[in-house]
Every structure is written in structure tokens, then in C-alpha cells.
Amino acid sequence: MKKLKFPSAQTILLIIAGLVTLLTWVIPAGKYETLGYNSADNTFTKTGITETENLPATQQTLENLNIKIPLEKFTNGDIYKPINIPNTYHQLKAKPQGFFDFVKSPIKGVIEAADIIFLVLIIGGLIGIINSTGAFDAGIGWLANALKGREFILIIFVTILVAAGGTTFGFAEETIAFFPILIPVFLAARYDAIVGIACIFLGSTIGTMCSTINPFSVIIASDAAGIAWKTGIWGRLFMLLACLTIALIYIIRYGKRVQNDPTKSIVYDQHQQIAALFKHDKKVIDFNGRLRLALIVFTLCFIVMIYGVVSIQGFWYTEMTATFLVGAIIIGVIAKIKETDFIDTFVRGASDLLGVALIIGIARGVTVIMVDGLISDTLLYYASSATEGMNKGVFASAMTAVYAGLSFFIPSSSGMAVLTMPIMSPLADSVGIGREIVVNAYQYGMGLFYMINPTGLILASLAVVKIGFDKWLKFIMPLFITLVVFTLIVMTISCYL
Template identity: 60%
Template sequence: MKKMKFPSAQTVLLIIATFVSVLTWCIPSGQYERLAYNEENNSFLKTDKEHSVVLEATQKTLDDLQVNIPLEKFTSGAIYKAISIPGTYQKLEAKPQGVIELILSPLKGIIAVADIIILVLFIGGLVAIVNFTGAFEAGITRLSKLLEGKEYILIIAVTSLIALGGTSFGLGEETIAFYPILVPIFIAAKYDALVALASIYVGTSIGTMISTTNPFSTIIASNSAGISWTTGIEGRIIMLFISLIICILYIIRYAQKVKKDPSKSIIFDQKESIEKIFTFQESSETIHFNFRLKLVLFIFALCFVVMVYGVISLDWWFLEMTGVFFVGAVLIGFLCRINETIFVNTFIKGASELLSVAFIIGLARGVTILMEDGLISDTLLYYASSFTDGMNKGLFINAIMFVYSGLAFFIPSSSGMAVLTMPIMSPLADTVSLGREHIVNAYLLGIGLFNFINPTGLVLASLAMIKVGYDKWLKFIIPLVLILIGTSMIFLTISVYL
């Protein structure tokens, strides 16, 4: 009997979309009223499903609405999305998502994340151009010789640097660009592609899970809870340090086992096919790492530096980031005097190789659209906020963490989760005499832990980059997630009693 194969990432997402569509027939529709600040006329706009009301932008308005957030959090731009208003949940007429909505959801998702998809395709084009020049091959050969016997430094450096990006400015979707470059390096170091995936994905996940200055999670969540984002930062820094060490040791342990005996690799059955994609073909000529190729890699690396600077300092987003990679590809084409026809064909071929990744990102967004259109997210939030009644501090804060892990499936956006849930969840801390920073910590850890395996997040797109199945990722990552769950529970419990 032929062994059943685990479905592809695209099929997994379509199955999840079908499941969510069924849920919209089972879970009552409902919604909180929303409050948004209008900078142009210095006013608040309060909306429900049918009406909108303009209110004065004053602290009294916020107090009357029981929104315990200082006015300056809105006027300064710290809270830039509409928040949920506590105590305003209302059941609405059911909006079940039927067959037509299910069919259209992937298409709506692709349209909604068109900017991310274009970024991914242009990254593929740039990588193909750099590959064409031979710069990657020459650079990786040189790096392999330099790191011989000390390959574990790769794991430490990559995981730490990406975690730093995640905790500081929310490095996430941008890491898609790193796989085509780093996977060949890890394979050259005698590791498997899963070690490269782990170093990148675990790095960004642990960084965003325990954010320090990340504006898309810690800062917006703290602002939405009505507290300063620096409140509780000392504990988060300690937790980040401990968790990062745990992750690095976990990856190194697996990597060393694979290096010693390749058959121990979880993806050993894919070893040849993956290495065929990511290992450069042997040739009788060795590509010399000359000045021109060094300059190519410098321009390539500079693209990422400019991208990071633009995101942090210039409020760039996906469109501007895409422009950086496009300019980088053109500059390299001129530098290496690549024929115009060859340049265009190579760029398009590189982009097409990431088309499956782009579709996965769109399909995942389509699942979220189904939930939004079905009006079930707020219902889940309403019942989740009532779940913790009567609990003691330690049990309460851990329950909040697990509630956030559950909600993360339905609201995968960290900033969206913050503005929708914090005005509702953070006042619960007052009922058990806790500072609201503990709710922020539970929010970070809850969604961060689920992010390691969240199929509606970035994991399936990342897996598609290296052609590894979701089932094999789960086999690798679940033990680490369990360790991190235990560590998080200890951290939260100790913090509420200190």
C-alpha cells in the first residue's frame, strides 16, 4: 500500500480556509464598536456595523467610553489603528461564508497582499541575477574555508542577528530574502536545509515573540493598554536572552547530530533533491572571488542595509523595499555588463521560482479575510475575555497567554491583535491587582509561541522556500515549542508575584 503523503502548503491552507468557512456557520457573528483618531480634524470617529459618529478628541471622551488610554497616545500617532471599545460587544446578524466566499477568499487574499507578493518576486529576480554572476558561489566557497571546523558560528550569528531585528523593529516577511543566500551556506557547512530554516525562522520568531522596541507589537500593544512601552522592558530583555540561548542550543544540538550522521536528518529523504536546488554545480573551473564579484555581494548586502534603514527611519513599507531590490538588480546588471535580454530573462525566471511562495502568502491572507467577513473574531475575543474570571494571579496570567495563542490563529497580525484586544484584555489586569504590562507580556508570548507553527502566518511560505513539508517542520519544532511554553509559564508566574 502506498504511503500517504502529507499535503502541500497550498492544500493545507485551503483545508484551513474550508474549516474557517464552516466555523462562520457555527460561531455567532458579533462585533465591538471601534474608535479611530482623525488627525486632519483632531476628532474621534466611533463606528459600529451600521453607523459612524464623530466625537471630540478629548480625554473626557475616552473616559466616557471607558477607554483607559491617555489622549496623547492617539494624537502623537502612537496608536494609528482603530481600537475596540470595551463593553460594546453586540451580536449581529450571522454572516456565514459559503462556497462562493470560500472560492473567492484566496483571490481576495492575493489582492490584499499584492505589495508583499511583488516584494517576494523581485527578491527572487535579484537573487537570480546575483547567482548568474557567480558571486554567491565564489563567496560561499571562500566563507566555507574560513569557517571550517567552526561552522556552529553560523547558527549563533544568523539566529542572534535575525532575533535582534525581530525584537527591535519587527523583522518578519523580509527574511524571505535570506533563504536563497543562507541555505547554500549551511549546506556547504555539512548541515541540512532545516538548520538554515531554523536559524532564520526561529530567529525572527523568538525576536518578535519577546519584543523590546518592536513598534508593531510591544509599542502599539503597550500604547493600546494605556501604559508606556518601557514598562516591564527589563523582564522582557532577560526573557529574550534566556529564550535565545535555549533556541540556539536546540538548533546546534540538531545540527551537530546531522553533521555527524546525515541519516539523522528529519529531511534526509529530501537530501539529494534539496541539495540539487541549493548546491552550486561542480565545474572544472573555480570561480575566482575577484573585486567585481566582491562588489556584487557588497551591493546585494547594501540592499538589505538600505531596506532596514528605510523601514526604521523613513517609514518605508513593501513598495519602497521592492524598489531597493529592483535598483540593486539593475546596478549589478550594469556592473557585470549582463546582456539586456539575458538580464530580463534571468530576472523573470528568478521571480517565477518564488511564485509558489507568493501564492502561499496570498492564500494565508485569504483565510484571515474569511474570518473578518464572517464576523467571528470579536465573538471569540468576547468569550475569551470572560474565561479568566475568578482566577488567582498565577493561573490568570498563564490563562491569558494561552488565550492569546488561540486568538493568534484567527488574528495573525501582531498589530491587529494589539489594537483589537488590548483595550478589552488589559483592564482584566486591574481586577486581579496586576500591572497592565503583564497582559502585554502574555500577549507577546502567547502569539509568539503559536507563531512557530501558525499555518496562517509566515511559516508555510518559509517552508516553501526550501521545499520542506509542514509535517517535518512540526516534528522538528514541537519539542522546542514545549520547552519555550514551560519557560514562558515560569517567567509569567514569577513576574506577577515579584
């Protein structure tokens, strides 16, 4: 009897899309009324179930709608998406999604995620160009020699650096660019690909989970909850340091086992396949000035990306994609690559990440089905009703679990914040705790589930290195359970401090 093989990332997501399609036939359709700010004429637009009206952009308008958010949070752009208005949920006529809606959802998802998909493809092209120059091979060889006997420094450095990006500006989707670059470095250090994925993906996940000044997470959530974003920052900083420490110990111990005995690797049966995928020429390459300059330009692309996202207003996927495209062209000129060879190499590099791009689009398609089937707000309504009036400690843990569950359907941190905070944050008042507890529950719940959330980024990340979701679960589950227990204990204690 043939051994059953765990399905691919694309198949897993299509199965999930099919199940969500069936849920639209079971879960009642419903929707909250929304409020959006118009900067052009300084008014609010209240979108109801059957009609839309313009309202004056005043604090009195917000109070009349039971929205406890300062007006300046809208006028200065902190809240830039329409928010749900509390106590306005209406059940609507069911809108179940059919077979053709299911079939069209991946296509709609690809269209909606076109910005990040193009970013991934252009990054693939850039990596193809830098690999063809030999600069990357030379750099890996140099780094492997420099770290000999101290490879654990690589784990600590990469994880902390990526976590710093996550906690400050929400470094998440951008990490896709780093897998093809850093995995060969980890392999050269005698680790396996799982260690590389863990350092990059978990670093980003824990950083965003324990966001301190991340505008796309803690700041927008605090604004939507009607509190200052600095409220509760010391608790989040403690969680960041504690969770990072736990994760680093776990990764380093696993990595040491693999170094001592490669057969202990969870992906040992794929050792040759992964090595071939990320093979680099082991012969000595003269790390000359031309190759050094190519690597400098390559590195500058990522520095420009990070600086632009953090410091330049409106610098987003289009600008990031253009940065990597220009970088690839400059490297081609430096390496004196012929025009036809440049195009062929760039296209081959982009095609290597085409599977990753499609996974991102299919995952977005799951959200499309929910929105079209009008069940997103229904799930939020029942989740808020279930936690109302609970004991403090139970409420904090339950709210964390609720946000973990909701993140399966709404994987966007900013989207989750504006949709749920106006509804969820007032529940803290009813149990006698600060609203920052709800903000923390939102962050920790989303962050913890993100580690294994198939509608998040993990399947796309694993696809880069051709590793199955089942093998990731085998690696991550002991750490995941440890972090869940630790987080729930911290959340319960924080309610009584």
C-alpha cells in the same frame, strides 16, 4: 498500500480556509464598536453597529468610553488604527460564508497581500540575477573555507542577528528574502536545510516574541493598554536572552548530529532534491573585483531595507520592493548582463518564489473569511469573558494560551494589539496585577504559536526549500514544548513579584 503523503502548504491552508468557512455557520456573528483618530480635523470617529459619529479628540472622550489610553498616543501616531471600544460587543445577524466565499477568499487574500507578494517576487528576481553572475557561488566557497571547523559560529551569528532585528523593529516577513541566500551557506557548512530555516525563522520568532522596542508589537500594545512601553522591559529582555539560549543549544546540538551523521537529518530523504535546488558551482571561481562589487551591492540592498524600515517614516513594502529592483538592475550593469538575458533571468528568479507568494496570499484569505463572516470579535469577546476574575497565576497562563489561540485567526501583531488590548488589558486590574502582564501574554502567546502557526509565515518559509510541514513539526516540537513550559513558569512567577 501506498504511504499517505502529508499535504502541501497550499492544501493545508485551503483545508484551514474550509474549516474557518464552516465555523462562520457555528460561531455567532458579532462586532465591537470602534474608535479611530482623524489627524486632519483632530477628531475621533466612533463607528457603531448602525451609525457613525464624530467626537472631539479629548481625554474626556476617551474616559467616557472607558478607554484608559492617553490622548497623545493617538495624536502622535502611536495608535494609527481604529481600536475596539470596551463593553460594546453586540451580537449581529449571522453572516455565514458559503462555497463561493470560500473559493474567492484566496483571490481576495492575494489582493490584500499584494504588497508583500510583489516584494517576494522582486527578491526572487534579484537572487536570480546575483546567482547568474557567479558572485554568490564564489562568496559561499570563501565563507565555507573560512568557517571550517567552526561552523557553529554561523548558527550563533545568524540567529542572534535576526533576533536582534525581531526584537527591535519586528523583522518577520522580510526574512523570506534570506532563505534562498543563507540556506546554501548552511549546506556548504555540512548542515541540512532545517538548521538554516531554524536559525532564520526561530531567530525572528523569538526576537519578535520577546520584543523590547519593537514599534509594531510591544510599543503599540503598551500604548493600547494605556501603559508606558518601558514597563516590564527587563522581564522581556530576560525572556529574550533565556529563550535564545535554549533555542541555540537545541539548534547547535541538532546541527552537530547532522554533521557527524547526515542520515540523522530529518530531511535526509530530500538531501539530493534540496542540494539540487540550492546547488552552487563547486569549481573554483575567481572572486574578482567585479564579483565582489556585485556582492557589495547585493548586501547594500538589505542594509538599505533595514535602515529604511527602522529610520525613515513611511518606508514600507513599496520602498523595500523598489530597493531590490534597483539593486538587481545595478548588479546587471556591473556584471554586463545583456538586456534580454537580464529579463529572462529576472523572470525565472521571480518564478522560483511564486509558490511562496501564493502561500502568503492564501493564508491572508483565511483572515478575509473571518472578517467577512463577523466572527473575529466574537472569539475575542468569549476569550475575554473566560479569563475574567481568575487567580493571578492561572490568569497569566490562561491569557497566554488565549493569545496563542487568537493568533491563529489574527496573525498580525499590530492588528492583534489594537483589536484586543483595549478589551483584555483592563482584566489585569480585576485580578490585581499590572497590565504589562497582559502585554507580555500577548507577545509570548503569539510568538510561541507562531512557531507552528500555519496561518503565519512558517509554511511560506518551508516552501522556499520545499520541506513539508510535518517535517518541521518533527524538528520543532521538543523545543516548542520546552519553551511553552518555561514561558508559563516565568509568567506565573512574574504575577507575584
